[in-house]
Ligand SMILES: [Zn+2]
């Protein structure tokens with residue numbers, strides 16, 4: 001079923017053509033800075049399954065901890081992270097879970113970059129954890 005998520009101020013909306021379920025928790029230092037927390041929680045979806053259906057994002061280009069090129073798209077009005085695109089997941093968008101705060105059935109399936117998690121993080125237990133990226 002299609003579902004729509006939005007940023008804090010509502011200027012940006014993202015529509016998915018299926019309900020998000022699986023989240024990848026990323027504890028890389030870049031995600032920590034960009035999210036303001038211990039990790040980012042991400043829905044990885046094919047480009048043609050998701051669409052920015054309202055507003056236009058701003059983006060910041062950087063090099064990810066993996067060395068891949070990364071664009072972090074965010075709302076220029078409220079600063080909420082919206083999605084990332086990276087050369088290591090070409091053809092995909094890495095959408096931020098909290099856009100879809102109305103969704104009921106999302107759960108963390110994998111932790112990545114756990115080696116750089118801050119001391120005060122509480123990573124999910126009982127799911128595969130990778131010190132760096134999954135590959
Ligand atoms: Zn916003």
Ligand SMILES: [Zn+2]
Nearest residue numbers: 026027028031
């Ligand atoms: Zn990350």
